[in-house]
Amino acid sequence: MAKVKGAIVINIERCKGCEVCVDVCPESVIAMNKNVNTKGYHYAMVTNEDCTGCTNCAVVCPDGVITVYRVKVPTEVV
Amino acid sequence: MAVITREDIIKPENLVYKRTSLLVDCALSYCPGCGHGTAHRMLMEVIEEMGIQSKTIGVAPVGCSVLAYEFLDIDVQQAAHGRAPALATAIKRLMPEKYVFTYQGDGDLAAIGTCETIHACNRGENFVIIFINNGIYGMTGGQMAPTTLPGMKASTCPYGRDTEIMGNPLKITELVATLPGTCYVTRQSVHTPGNVRKTKRALRKAFEYSYAKKGLSFVEIVSNCNSGWKMTPVQSNKWMEENMFPFFPLGDIKVPAAE
Ligand code: SF4
Numbered sequence: 001m002a003k004v005k006g007a008i009v010i011n012i013e014r015c016k017g018c019e020v021c022v023d024v025c026p027e028s029v030i031a032m033n034k035n036v037n038t039k040g041y042h043y044a045m046v047t048n049e050d051c052t053g054c055t056n057c058a059v060v061c062p063d064g065v066i067t068v069y070r071v072k073v074p075t076e077v078v
Numbered sequence: 079m080a081v082i083t084r085e086d087i088i089k090p091e092n093l094v095y096k097r098t099s100l101l102v103d104c105a106l107s108y109c110p111g112c113g114h115g116t117a118h119r120m121l122m123e124v125i126e127e128m129g130i131q132s133k134t135i136g137v138a139p140v141g142c143s144v145l146a147y148e149f150l151d152i153d154v155q156q157a158a159h160g161r162a163p164a165l166a167t168a169i170k171r172l173m174p175e176k177y178v179f180t181y182q183g184d185g186d187l188a189a190i191g192t193c194e195t196i197h198a199c200n201r202g203e204n205f206v207i208i209f210i211n212n213g214i215y216g217m218t219g220g221q222m223a224p225t226t227l228p229g230m231k232a233s234t235c236p237y238g239r240d241t242e243i244m245g246n247p248l249k250i251t252e253l254v255a256t257l258p259g260t261c262y263v264t265r266q267s268v269h270t271p272g273n274v275r276k277t278k279r280a281l282r283k284a285f286e287y288s289y290a291k292k293g294l295s296f297v298e299i300v301s302n303c304n305s306g307w308k309m310t311p312v313q314s315n316k317w318m319e320e321n322m323f324p325f326f327p328l329g330d331i332k333v334p335a336a337e
């Protein structure tokens with residue numbers, strides 16, 4: 001048995017703060033930062049470590065600003 | 079337990095998704111949350127996966143996506159308003175070895191370009207039409223479009239579209255499906271991960287069928303225009319599901335006979 005662990009990288013300067021990614025994340029990983037980028041948009045940020053690397057957020061992001069990484073974690077490693 | 083940090087995960091060998099390099103590395107001109115960006119990305123992912131970057135010629139419309147040629151890293155020609163299918167006809171006939179597509183919005187395709195759209199479909203030209211339907215003229219300030227729903231508000235019908243005086247919305251996709259020249263006619267959307275993936279599969283089939291000289295492939299993508307609809311992007315996607323999809327149902331309308 002192995003479980004997966006993911007991580008996303010958000011290009012905050014290209015994020016337009018639309019929040020579409022927030023809505024589709026099954027792990028509630030993403031929220032909007034109260035700060036803004038140089039374009040004045042509240043940008044998306046990672047809030048926890050529950051990402052599974054499912055790519056939902058990256059696939060729906062209209063501006064394609066999310067990159068997703070994923071690794072298999074052997075559960076025997078305790 | 080061995081702790082796996084973010085740094086352990088973010089390594090090139092663990093990459094599972096990134097923006098395709100066939101989309102030019104610049105900010106798209108679309109409003110936050112607009113489906114055009116996602117449609118562009120799926121189109122370029124298909125072109126990348128098929129390995130046809132140097133064999134594809136697109137035709138950009140007039141409308142919000144008028145700047146598509148700035149974003150798509152392939153050869154793109156800009157057409158006069160509504161005339162993209164006429165231009166694509168010429169390109170495909172002169173260069174039959176190329177994959178050719180048009181990318182058009184509802185105003186471009188279903189109002190000023192109705193004639194070009196219908197006749198290219200009827201002639202069975204071997205290219206792909208990608209039709210973004212958001213039921214409004216986004217770029218010019220949210221006027222009523224041919225596909226604006228009954229009762230839907232726009233700047234030129236502020237009390238909602240009254241079909242008594244403004245006529246009915248045009249289901250041009252169903253219309254072109256009745257023409258013998260079309261081989262594949264489908265309606266998709268790009269507002270959820272599942273729908274985005276389906277759209278990508280539809281685009282791939284469209285390119286394959288038309289390249290195989292089966293006729294014209296027509297892919298409608300029902301999309302949001304949150305600025306024109308005066309909603310947040312998330313609200314507009316929900317509104318689209320509740321109001322657009324009953325009138326413009328998703329799915330294949332026509333598939334080639336062999337399927
Ligand atoms: S990859 Fe999946 S789990 Fe991770 S942040 Fe994106 S939507 Fe959430």
Ligand code: SF4
Nearest residue numbers: 015016018019021061
């Ligand atoms: S979907 Fe993309 S542009 Fe929109 S908030 Fe998320 S990361 Fe930013």
